[in-house]
Amino acid sequence: MEKLKINRRKTSFFSELANQINDQQKDLKEFVQAPFSIENFGEIIQTKKQDFTRAQRQALSEVVNQQLADYKDYSKVKSNIDLLAEENTFTVTAGHQLNLYGGPLYVIYKIMDAIKMAEELKEAYPTNNFVPVFWLATEDHDFEEINHLHLFHDKMTWNTDQKGPVGRFSLDDIDTFKSEILDKFDNNPEYAKFLDQFYKKGNLAEATIELMMSLFGDYGLIVLDADNTKLKSTFSPIVKKEIETHFSEREVLKTTNKLENIGFHGQAMARPINLFYIKDQFRERIIPLENETFQIGEETVSKVDLLKDLEQNPECFSPNVILRPLYQEFILPNLCYIGGGGEMSYWLQFKAMFEEVKIPFPLLKVRNSVQWFDKSTTKKFDKLGLNYLDVFESIHAVKKQYVLDNAEVELDFTTLQEKSEALVTELIKTVTDLDKGLEGYSKSEATKIQKQIDQLQQKLIRHQKKKSDDAMKQIDGIYKRLFPNNGLQERYETMVPFLGKYGVEEFVEMVYNLIEPSEEDLIVMVDK
Incomplete structure (x- = not known):
């Protein structure tokens, strides 16, 4: 193996805004908490320590203990779960949709970026603890974006009539899809057996947790499904403020106008209310009407009834792309969010919204990008x-x-x-x-x-x-x-063939050794 690097700006695969967020955040200081650097974590550690309450930490600790109860055999996972209860513990977070069998290659890159970032922070700030978190987008409804994967030039698709939040999808009709995947590995029965153990029980969120813990449990990764009544309950005062004042649209539009004035376009569109109402097989926007009424699907409800429902059933209120980052930063003692250039672009629209509700805005980091040259190509x-x-x-x-x-x-x-x-x-x-x-x-x-x-x-x-x-x-x-x-290959190729080719543990370890959180260049791995 040979590791090379090339300046992102010498390629055509990254937008100018993504490049600025990657290596010139000082030019975007109005839209970020502080430019990303190890040195700038010191101040946000103190801010988050003062802001994150004991009640918030207790709720998070209880939920993670419950969701990952079956994975405490991983010693680092158990240790990190215990550390989340301590006031000097903070998180580094990456997140993604519930792509089947792990999704595109860049998912493993962003997860490893968070894992390595937590390790580097522990060296720089040894009196504190840092836990890598992978946020599951379980309340997403864009099933068409995640219901397939490309494998050896073929596209396999999970066909289902289910609707609503994808994390709640049953696995009852996934067997045909799984069989198509397993058939591709007839010549590697041991690996086919590894793949077959997943997506057998629970819902899609639980199955995704099982897969991710199998891959990254040895590295102490905490996988979180925030579609949870206890966590939503802690966040309900902000949901109430959104219903009553529409604060997120107002603040996001202000920031988006400023971005457009310097030549950049907003990536995420704010609505008057940036919430969905969800149940199993149901996900509809909450749309304000006249006379303090709201439309949810085909129903019309009063503000009084909607707020009463929020108090009794907070799990039914789901943040959309605008409010989801706010929800994340409210329920986690988070210091840094790691994502691709596109993700980071819409985060730039949110700082004023965070300030409106006095939630600390995290540092933003563009994940490592990797281009993999296989042996036949080299x-x-x-x-x-x-x-x-x-x-x-x-x-x-x-x-x-x-x-x-x-x-x-x-x-x-x-x-x-x-x-x-x-x-x-x-x-x-x-x-x-x-x-x-x-x-x-x-x-x-x-x-x-x-x-x-x-x-x-x-x-x-x-x-x-x-x-x-x-x-x-x-x-x-x-x-x-x-x-x-x-x-880039990382956006199309899935990790499935790589895990099969190199070995599951071996490939994950290769990526671990490959990722460098402080690296701004595109990493090129040449397999000779």
Whole structure:
């Protein structure tokens, strides 16, 4: 294995805003608590210690103890569960949807980022404790985004008619989907047996916890399902404020306007009330109407009845994308949220909303991104004599350079280009010296000459490309393999084949050793 790095800004896969959040947060100081750095954790530790009440900590501790009761055989998990009850314990959090069998590769990268970040903080602030948390988006309803995975060029889909919060989905009709996955590993029965043990009992949230604890329990990860009555009850005063004052929309719109004034667009759209009403198989927006009434699905309810329902059934009130971060930071003693560039972009809209309800805003960290070059791909690189990092340029530039480097007759246009530029300059000078009024004409003719020379160069390169047809096809194959759908591999490929290829424990350990929380560059892992 060889570990390389390339500046994110030298690739086309990250937006300018994502790059700023990654390496120039000082330019976004109005929208963040403080620029991300180990040194800046000191102040937020003190702020969170003062803000996070004993009641909040007790509720969290009780819920985690209950949800992870079956996983205390992992010594680090048991230790971290116990530590959550102590006032000098804080969390580092990453979160994601309930993707089947772990989801895209970047999920394991963000989880390991949180695990390694907690370890680094313990070294920097030894009198405190730091626990990595993975937040499950169990109240999400976008099942179409998570009901499938891509495996060996095929798409497998769990087809079900269930609706509402995905975490509450029953697993009764998942067997066909599982069978399609297991059939792909007929030649690896031990790994197929490993996969088969999951998604057999409980609901989708419980099954996801079981999988994640199997993969990361040895590293002390705490997996949290916040769709919980006790946790929602502690948060209900803020839900009440949202229903009565619509504070989140007001504050988010203020911040979004400021972001747009400096050239960035808001990623998350705030609504008058940023809550859903949920039950099993039911998830509908709470929409304010006239005369202090609210629409929920096909029903209309009064404010009095809605607030009474909140008091009696807080678990039915679900924060949407706007309020979910606020809920997270309210119920956790959290210091830092780790996510991809897209996630971080919408977090920038929320700081004023946090300040309105006096909840400390966390530090924001863009997760590590990793590009994995497998053995067959690296063999093609070596055979073609390509540099691994060159592949982050456009495919056309790589092909052109290959042709120039491997032409039977050396295609070096440097001398020709220098002479053509000198000719053009002399032509313009000669004509304008004779008649200043012909300057425009001379420049137009000079441009035609330069275009003819450029066309000649391109024709020669195309000719050589045809003679290097096999190499061109191999370069096409490399790009298709590394950048499915013209994006980073980590967003398309799942962790399933990697766990099977390298071994479950072995691959998780490889990722652990690969991740560097302080690293701002794109990490490239070359398997030789």
